[in-house]
Amino acid sequence: MNRNLVLRTLGLVLLCESLAMLPSLLIAIYLKENTVPAFLIAFFVGAAVGLVLVRFPVDPNQLSYKEGFVIATFGWLTLAIFGSLPFVLSGALSHPADAFFETMSGFTTTGASVLADVEILPRSILLWRSFTHWLGGMGVIVLTVALIPSLRVAGLQLFRAEVPGPTKSKVLPRVAITSRELYRIYLMITIAEVVLLKIAGLSWFDSVVHTFGTVATGGFSNKNLSVGAYENAVIELIIVFFMIICGMNFALHYRAFRAGEGRAYWKDPEFKFYLGVIVFSTLLVALNLWRAEGYEIERALRFALFQVSSIVTTTGFATADFNQWPVFSQMILLLLMFIGGCAGSTGGAIKHIRVLILIKSASRQLTRLLHPQAVIPVRLGSHTVSEEVVGTVQAFFFYYLLIFLGVVIFLTALGLDLVSALSAVAATLGNVGPGLGLVGPASNYASLPVAAKVVLSMCMLIGRLEVYSVMVLLSTRFWKT
Amino acid sequence: MNRNLVLRTLGLVLLCESLAMLPSLLIAIYLKENTVPAFLIAFFVGAAVGLVLVRFPVDPNQLSYKEGFVIATFGWLTLAIFGSLPFVLSGALSHPADAFFETMSGFTTTGASVLADVEILPRSILLWRSFTHWLGGMGVIVLTVALIPSLRVAGLQLFRAEVPGPTKSKVLPRVAITSRELYRIYLMITIAEVVLLKIAGLSWFDSVVHTFGTVATGGFSNKNLSVGAYENAVIELIIVFFMIICGMNFALHYRAFRAGEGRAYWKDPEFKFYLGVIVFSTLLVALNLWRAEGYEIERALRFALFQVSSIVTTTGFATADFNQWPVFSQMILLLLMFIGGCAGSTGGAIKHIRVLILIKSASRQLTRLLHPQAVIPVRLGSHTVSEEVVGTVQAFFFYYLLIFLGVVIFLTALGLDLVSALSAVAATLGNVGPGLGLVGPASNYASLPVAAKVVLSMCMLIGRLEVYSVMVLLSTRFWKT
Numbered sequence: 001m002n003r004n005l006v007l008r009t010l011g012l013v014l015l016c017e018s019l020a021m022l023p024s025l026l027i028a029i030y031l032k033e034n035t036v037p038a039f040l041i042a043f044f045v046g047a048a049v050g051l052v053l054v055r056f057p058v059d060p061n062q063l064s065y066k067e068g069f070v071i072a073t074f075g076w077l078t079l080a081i082f083g084s085l086p087f088v089l090s091g092a093l094s095h096p097a098d099a100f101f102e103t104m105s106g107f108t109t110t111g112a113s114v115l116a117d118v119e120i121l122p123r124s125i126l127l128w129r130s131f132t133h134w135l136g137g138m139g140v141i142v143l144t145v146a147l148i149p150s151l152r153v154a155g156l157q158l159f160r161a162e163v164p165g166p167t168k169s170k171v172l173p174r175v176a177i178t179s180r181e182l183y184r185i186y187l188m189i190t191i192a193e194v195v196l197l198k199i200a201g202l203s204w205f206d207s208v209v210h211t212f213g214t215v216a217t218g219g220f221s222n223k224n225l226s227v228g229a230y231e232n233a234v235i236e237l238i239i240v241f242f243m244i245i246c247g248m249n250f251a252l253h254y255r256a257f258r259a260g261e262g263r264a265y266w267k268d269p270e271f272k273f274y275l276g277v278i279v280f281s282t283l284l285v286a287l288n289l290w291r292a293e294g295y296e297i298e299r300a301l302r303f304a305l306f307q308v309s310s311i312v313t314t315t316g317f318a319t320a321d322f323n324q325w326p327v328f329s330q331m332i333l334l335l336l337m338f339i340g341g342c343a344g345s346t347g348g349a350i351k352h353i354r355v356l357i358l359i360k361s362a363s364r365q366l367t368r369l370l371h372p373q374a375v376i377p378v379r380l381g382s383h384t385v386s387e388e389v390v391g392t393v394q395a396f397f398f399y400y401l402l403i404f405l406g407v408v409i410f411l412t413a414l415g416l417d418l419v420s421a422l423s424a425v426a427a428t429l430g431n432v433g434p435g436l437g438l439v440g441p442a443s444n445y446a447s448l449p450v451a452a453k454v455v456l457s458m459c460m461l462i463g464r465l466e467v468y469s470v471m472v473l474l475s476t477r478f479w480k481t
Numbered sequence: 482m483n484r485n486l487v488l489r490t491l492g493l494v495l496l497c498e499s500l501a502m503l504p505s506l507l508i509a510i511y512l513k514e515n516t517v518p519a520f521l522i523a524f525f526v527g528a529a530v531g532l533v534l535v536r537f538p539v540d541p542n543q544l545s546y547k548e549g550f551v552i553a554t555f556g557w558l559t560l561a562i563f564g565s566l567p568f569v570l571s572g573a574l575s576h577p578a579d580a581f582f583e584t585m586s587g588f589t590t591t592g593a594s595v596l597a598d599v600e601i602l603p604r605s606i607l608l609w610r611s612f613t614h615w616l617g618g619m620g621v622i623v624l625t626v627a628l629i630p631s632l633r634v635a636g637l638q639l640f641r642a643e644v645p646g647p648t649k650s651k652v653l654p655r656v657a658i659t660s661r662e663l664y665r666i667y668l669m670i671t672i673a674e675v676v677l678l679k680i681a682g683l684s685w686f687d688s689v690v691h692t693f694g695t696v697a698t699g700g701f702s703n704k705n706l707s708v709g710a711y712e713n714a715v716i717e718l719i720i721v722f723f724m725i726i727c728g729m730n731f732a733l734h735y736r737a738f739r740a741g742e743g744r745a746y747w748k749d750p751e752f753k754f755y756l757g758v759i760v761f762s763t764l765l766v767a768l769n770l771w772r773a774e775g776y777e778i779e780r781a782l783r784f785a786l787f788q789v790s791s792i793v794t795t796t797g798f799a800t801a802d803f804n805q806w807p808v809f810s811q812m813i814l815l816l817l818m819f820i821g822g823c824a825g826s827t828g829g830a831i832k833h834i835r836v837l838i839l840i841k842s843a844s845r846q847l848t849r850l851l852h853p854q855a856v857i858p859v860r861l862g863s864h865t866v867s868e869e870v871v872g873t874v875q876a877f878f879f880y881y882l883l884i885f886l887g888v889v890i891f892l893t894a895l896g897l898d899l900v901s902a903l904s905a906v907a908a909t910l911g912n913v914g915p916g917l918g919l920v921g922p923a924s925n926y927a928s929l930p931v932a933a934k935v936v937l938s939m940c941m942l943i944g945r946l947e948v949y950s951v952m953v954l955l956s957t958r959f960w961k962t
Contacts, residue, residue: 331889358879361875413769418899419900
C-alpha cells in the first residue's frame with residue numbers, strides 16, 4: 001500500500017471541498033446570515049489539513065488497483081466528515097450523527113434527510129446541502145465511468161470497450177481526459193436545467209437547488225413538500241426529463257454529443273431496457289392509482305410518471321406522499337429502488353445493465369438443461385459478455401442482497417417495523433432517499449436511533465461505491481500483500 | 482416427447498393414489514363416518530382413470546430428461562387434483578380452489594391450510610390430509626435424491642458423486658434401487674417417531690398425524706393450536722429432533738445407517754452449516770424473546786428452538802403465535818423460510834448447500850479482484866464444485882427471487898398488505914406453511930381471494946420441484962425439439 005499517495009489524494013479532496021464551500025460562504029456574507037463563522041471555520045480547517053496532506057511526496061505513476069479502492073472509500077468518508085462541519089457549527093444539525101448522515105446523503109447523491117423543516121434553514125446551508133449532491137454526482141461519474149472500470153469492479157468493465165479505458169500503468173492521465181469530457185456534458189446538462197426551470201417560473205435559487213438534486217439524481221429540495229410544493233405540471237415534466245437523462249449512461253451522452261453518434265442511444269440494450277421499465281412501471285402505477293384511488297387518468301399518469309422516474313433514477317424527489325398509495329404501487333416503487341439507474345449515470349442501486357445480465361444468464365441455464373453440451377454466451381446487443389463479467393455481476397447481486405438483509409435485521413433489532421426497515425435500507429443502499437413507513441416522503445430519517453443513522457450512512461457509501469470497492473477493504477487478503 | 486410414457490406413468494401415479502385412500506376409507510367405515518361415499522367415489526374414479534392410462538404401450542427405456550420434467554410437474558398436479566376429491570365430496574372443503582390448495586399443500590409437504598377449525602373434521606379426512614404429506618415426502622426423496630440429480634437440475638447433480646447415480650439409458654432401474662433404500666430409512670424414521678410420541682403421551686392417531694407432518698417436513702396438525710396444543714416440552718423435543726433429522730440429506734442417513742459410515746455426518750459441509758444456522762438463529766430469537774418480551778431464559782430457548790427448527794426445516798408446526806413476536810424474531814424466521822432444509826431432505830426452499838455455494842462463489846470474486854489471473858475453484862469440503870453447478874445455483878437463486886417478487890406483486894395487486902404478501906409467498910414457495918400477518922400461525926389462508934390461493938398453490942409446486950423442473954416447461958424451446 002502506497003500510504004503517501006493515499007494521504008496526498010485525500011489532501012487534494014479536502015482542498016477541493018474547502019474551495020467548494022466558498023460559494024456558500026459568499027452567500028452567507030452577502031445575505032448577512034449567521035452561518036458565516038461556521039463556513040469560515042470549516043473552510044480553514046479543511047484547507048489547513050488538506051495543505052498538510054498534499055505535501056507528502058509521491059510518484060504519481062504508482063496508483064494501482066489497491067490504492068484506487070482505498071481512495072474511493074476514504075475519499076467519500078472524508079468528504080462526508082468535513083462536509084458536515086457547516087451543519088454542526090451553524091447549529092442546523094447539532095448532533096454529529098445527523099450532520100454526518102445528511103452530508104453522506106448529499107455526497108452519495110442519496111437525498112435521504114434528517115431535516116424535518118428545510119424551509120427555515122439559511123440559504124447558505126441549503127446551497128451547501130444541495131451542492132454536495134452536485135459534487136457527489138461529479139465524483140460518481142469519474143468513479144463509475146473512468147475509474148471503476150479500470151479496477152474491473154462489478155461488471156462495469158463492460159465500458160472498457162466503449163470509453164477509452166485506462167491501463168494499469170497510466171491510470172491517471174486517461175482518467176483525466178475521460179473525466180474532462182464527461183464533466184463538460186455534466187455542466188451542459190446542469191446549465192440547461194437551471195435555465196429551463198427559471199423560465200418555467202422558479203426563482204434562480206430554487207432552480208439551482210432542484211437542478212443539483214436532479215442532475216446528481218440526489219433529491220434534496222429546499223421545500224418541505226419537495227417538487228410537490230410547486231403543483232406545476234411543466235416544472236414536473238422538466239425535472240422528469242432531466243432525471244431520466246441523468247439516470248442514463250453518460251458515456252452514451254458523450255458519444256451522441258461529442259462524437260456525433262446520435263444512434264448510439266438506440267443501439268444500447270441497457271437504455272432500451274431502462275425506458276421499457278419506466279414506461280411499464282408508470283402504466284402499472286397509474287392504473288393502480290386510477291382503479292384503487294379514483295384518480296383521473298391524466299392525474300394518475302402525471303403522479304405515476306414523476307414518482308417512477310424519481311425512484312428508478314434514484315433521485316427521490318416527490319410530488320405526492322406515496323406512502324399513502326395502495327400497497328401495489330408501493331411494491332413497484334420498492335422494486336425500482338433495487339433496479340436503479342443505468343451504469344455510468346449518477347443513479348445508484350443495482351443498475352439496469354446488471355439486471356439484464358442476470359436475466360440473460362439465468363435464462364441460458366434453462367437452455368443448458370435441454371442442451372447440456374451447448375456453449376451459450378450471454379449477449380448484450382452486439383457484444384458478448386465475458387464469463388468473468390457474468391460471475392462478477394452474480395456475486396454483486398448476492399452481496400447487495402446480503403448487505404440489504406443484514407442491515408434490515410439490524411434495524412428490526414433496534415425495533416423498527418418491517419416495512420420501514422426494508423424500505424429504509426433499500427432507499428439508502430440504492431441511493432434513492434425517501435422510503436416507506438417511518439421514512440416515507442412526508443416524513444424523514446430523524447426519528448431513527450443514532451445507530452440506525454450511522455449504519456444507513458454506511459449503506460449509502462457502500463451502495464455508491466458499487467459494493468465491491470468497500471467489501472474488498474474488509475477482506476484480510478487485501479491488507480496482507 | 483414420448484406421450485404414451487408420460488400418460489402411463491401418470492396412470493401409475495393415480496393407481497397408487499387410489500390405493501393410498503384405502504386406509505382412510507377403512508377408518509371411515511370403521512368409525513361409521515359420513516365420508517365413506519366420498520372416499521369410495523374418489524377411489525373408483527382414480528382407479529378407473531389410472532387403469533385406462535396404464536394400458537398405453539411403452540418402451541420403459543425411453544425415459545429421457547424431457548419426460549422426467551413433464552412427469553414430475555404433471556405427476557404432482559395429478560396427485561393434487563385427484564387428492565382433493567375427498568375434501569370436496571365430503572364437504573370438508575366445498576370450494577374446489579380450497580380443496581386444491583389444501584391437497585397441493587399436503588403433497589408438496591408445505592402445510593399451509595385453509596381450514597379454520599381442523600378439530601371438527603372427521604378422522605378419515607384428517608388422516609388423508611396428513612397422509613398426503615407422508616406420500617409427498619416419499620415422492621420428494623425420489624425426486625431430489627434419485628431423479629433430479631440425473632436431470633442435472635439446479636445444482637443437485639452434486640449428489641451424483643455420493644449416491645449411485647443413474648445414467649441416461651438406465652434411469653429407471655437405478656432410481657428404483659436408490660429409492661428402495663431411501664424408503665426403508667424413511668419408514669424406519671416414521672416408525673421410531675410414532676412410537677416415541679405414543680410413549681410421550683399422544684394417542685396413536687395424534688402420533689401418526691404429527692409423525693406424517695414431521696418426517697415429510699409438512700406441518701399439518703389435527704389440533705387448531707398445532708403442537709402448541711399439548712404444552713408438553715418432551716413432545717416438542719421429540720418433534721424438534723425428528724424435524725432436524727428429516728431436514729437433513731437422506732443420502733447421509735443412508736451412508737450412516739446402511740453403509741456404516743457414521744462419520745459421514747461430520748464430513749458434510751452442508752450438515753455443519755445447517756446445524757450452525759439452527760443454533761445461531763435459536764440463540765438470536767431466544768435472546769430477543771428474553772430481552773424484548775420478558776420470557777424466562779428457559780422458556781425463550783424452548784420456544785425459539787421449536788420455531789426455528791420448524792421453519793428452517795420448512796415443517797411449519799407452531800408452539801406459539803410468532804406473528805405476535807417482536808419484528809426482529811419475525812425477520813429471522815422470514816429469512817429462514819428462504820434458506821430451508823438440506824438438499825436431499827424432505828425440506829423445501831433454496832436449501833443450505835445452495836446458500837453455501839452462493840456465499841463461496843461470491844467471496845471468491847473479492848479474491849479475483851486482487852488476483853485477476855488466479856483460477857479459484859469453489860470448494861465444499863473435499864469436493865470441488867464445477868463451474869456448471871455454480872452457474873446453475875446462481876441462476877436458481879435468481880429465478881427463486883424473480884418468482885417470489887412476481888407473486889408478491891400479484892398479491893399486493895389483489896390488495897394484500899406487504900408483510901402478509903411477502904410471507905405468504907415465502908412460506909408457500911419454500912414449502913413452509915404458515916407465514917406472518919394475515920397468514921400467520923394462528924390464522925390461515927382461507928381469507929385470501931381465490932386467485933391468490935391458486936397462484937400460491939402453484940408456488941408450492943414450483944418450489945417443491947426445485948423451480949427449474951417447472952420453469953423448463955415454460956420455455957418454448959422445450960416443446961420445439
